[in-house]
Amino acid sequence: MNSGKLLIAFFGSILLVGCKEKPNVKSEMPSTQPNIVLFFVDDMGWQDTSVPFWTERTHYNDLYQTPNMERLAEGGMKFTQAYATAVCTPTRVSLMTGMNAARHRVTNWTLHKDQLQPMETNHKTLSFPEWNVNGLSPVDGIDKAVYATPMPQLLRDAGYFTIHAGKAHLGAIGTPGEDPLNLGFDVNIAGHAAGAPESYLGTENFGNGKKGKEVWAVPGLEKYHGKDIFLTEAITVEAMEAMDAALEKNQPFFLNMSHYAVHIPIMADDRFVQKYYDKGLDTIEAKYASLVEGMDKSLGDIMDFLEDKGQTDNTIILFMSDNGGLSVHARGGERNTHNKPLNSGKGSAYEGGIREPMLVKWPGRTVPNSVTDNQVIIEDFYPTILEMAGLKNYKTVQAVDGVSFVPTLENKNNNFEDRPLFWHYPNEWGPSGPGIGASSTTRIGDYKLIYYYLDSRMELFNLKDDIGETKNLVEEEPEKAKELAKILSDYLREVEAQIPAKKESGEQIPYPDEVLNLNNK
Template identity: 55%
Template sequence: MQIKKIILLLLVVLSGTNSQAQKNARPNIIVFLVDDMGWMDTSVPFADSIMPLNRRYHTPNMERLAATGVKFTNAYAQPVCTPSRTSMLTGMNAARTRITNWTSPDKNIDSDAGDQQFAPLGWNRNGLSSVPGTGHTAYATPFPQLLKEAGYYTIQVGKAHWGAAGTPGANPYNLGFMVNIAGHAGGHPQSYLSEQRYGNMPGKAQMQAVPDLEEYYDTHTFLTEALTREALKALENPIRRKEPFYLNMCQYAVHTPIMADPRFVQKYYDAGLDSVEAAYASLLEGMDKSLGDIMDYLQRKGVAGNTIVIFMSDNGGLDHHQRGGAVNTHNSPLRSGKGAVYEGGIREPMIVKWPGVTRAGTVNSSPVIIEDFFPSILEMARVGSVHTVQQVDGRSFVPLLKNIQKPAARPLIFHYPHKWINIRTNEEAKLGINYYTAMRYDHWKLIYRMRTQGFELYDLSKDLRETNDLAQVEKEQVKKLALIFGRTLKERSAQMPVDKRTGKAVPFPDEAIQ
């Protein structure tokens, strides 16, 4: 009897010790980053009520994540992908990195469309580099490197698109990742189909062909599914060894080419969507299945209780081209879409689940931006004081997750001194595309049109659609915000385009207002 009591006592002590060890263990962290997903591309409502587009799409696993975590309704990225992705890794705003457009997969190629008014901009067209002295790059210390040094097992799966081929930033191993699956200089897949070998057909492969997935060729495995399976394989080692891990799960979906995921597309045909929109909806549902598969895997392996999951998109959804239906409807009620500084181009669906920290089913309306991921993830991982070669602009949103404080207002900058696509000038003004820069400050949104040095002002607390321009009514507010805007851009050494006619750079917002 005495021996049984001793054994029971030991079991209780060991159980308590194991429970305490789990509690004290550094959390695993997963960032699930979607490509080109808009704020409304989900059955999860991020607005105050369910909108028609929420009823179009089926994302039950996003619903599940939101029900167990916190939904951020004012989360932002940049208008296009590489600026957002490099800001996330470095904590620097795109105005500071000078990676303000998407990087071509080829080295030293300017992705800007030619323009009659403005000369080509000397921006960092080769993207991010962890090595100093690399031409046309932003030199920085990426947070995966800091996590790796702190003992995390770091994994990159899917789209990378941080730097051009032939530069250090094209290779995830140079940025602190210990495992890389399908991440390279390409910005979208050549194909989602295994029958087309994800673009790797002999004699037809381009720089956008997705690498590393030969196992799935000709197996009828959609790209989204193949990446998910490889991610789960990569997690086996750290989970078995009980090492903390960081997974950068970056689906290529829902970027073009818009190709139907055969597992899900029929329901959207049956709902009456045209072929393009049905295919787009199926890409979204396939992405959502990937999220669910990963969450299920964490449960099966017994690590869900110590794994943080952060869901985010890198820019707004496509609106004005390569979609079915009318322009300026695909992100409604938000205006415009990818490439624009209007809300449709920069406001993103973001959800965070941190077991034991976030309260299930909560909503946070504080504005956050993608460079905030850098300090937030390091704080979550309990990585103390670190040395970085760059100045970090991001601010940790961990206090928001812990509901500790309401943050003070700060300028959120969306700087796009480029010509993304060739469209008519009147369409540029309608869509907020090409040579625009914008700042959100509290509930105010100030937009600066570089072509004309004109301003637009919106009160987002009352005008989410950005239809009521208050610039001529709230002139003092415009002046106040323009001073903050210009000062912030200058402090970050932002670039402004140079007018071919005068040879002078466009004045900063604070200069244009005087």
């Protein structure tokens, strides 16, 4: 299929899925709506699990102990090529809106209202665009925010009891989007503007009371202050109480189980850490492994709760991470190696920064212990979850880029093979490492092109042959590079994606196809 036909098919799918009209949900609903649990982990890498997502089992799969992920995989479908963005807030906004980051423009992590990140304003070479630093807004008119119809609002309007538990990180301090209750959730457990906890320990009040650290203190869990309980456990207990409340009301529920784990600070979960010390891991990595296992226990507790309540067969569970595993700093051992065979980690355009562990169990619909290589991306969750809930003909104020992967779950043909995937990060994250920096990326089939704005450099990889992205094929396969550069550039123009400029001259950095055209003259 040529690039023109690809783009026509791609943009046509956007028009079919999303439309800019007033939000409205008067849908044909099934007689029994399923409960939906989205188990969403922070910073969990593709290899941070005993479930292998590659064709081979690695030593990481033997190091980490995630028996409940294994249990979920045995009951559902494993996605080996699932993608998020390289950092957290862009992924979370794409999840809640169905929009690609290039369109919603919340392209970096958010916190303070109206403020660019210091590493962007202080960059020596690039001038970064005024991205949507205020995040997601459910109301129009908020400056530097994307106005969109949030997924939980549509679910609540359709009769769901909607629960947010854990990290939110969807809107800046002082904006409507900082509070999940403004985004369609009936219950908010511990979610606010910040994207990390000051402390995981109840004995430290989860960071509350620390002078100068107020912005990072986890809110709303005062009844656990001073108690010997880990944050992951406290949030899980609260989530189960909220699910129980929904069942008492005889309402289907949507639980956004969005853990702070396994984000820094890397702190020991004393329930699990000793076994990793005994294995000889260094202190940091032993603590990290305990965070992973504590997260997995939460998954098991929720699955046990559903079984005890007789809800297993009527509950869909989706498991996903918000970006690749942290590797460039704060970890033990050698940097940029924690996601191998994938290259690099969080913040990177390489696979280590964007490829995620993903599992879906839909009783009666997914084949147990099944595997798919279909490529999916985070914005696909929006139309998928709404379809799972039985919503039809829903209206959104935003154009929806995501495509439902329900046909994949039902072992039908999604026609995803030729669909281009896009990542847009016209920002500066901070740390230096492989693939980290302002960039735009596309993947089509087995090929992936990365364009770096700092020096207009391009890298082309065949992921089927080179999952570690070790061999740049731009010189060897120039026509393929041109094809992907044109598709990427046309998409960026179509959605009016923001592009960095040269700081000295103010001139916008050229699109990738312009660079190749100049080089060929």
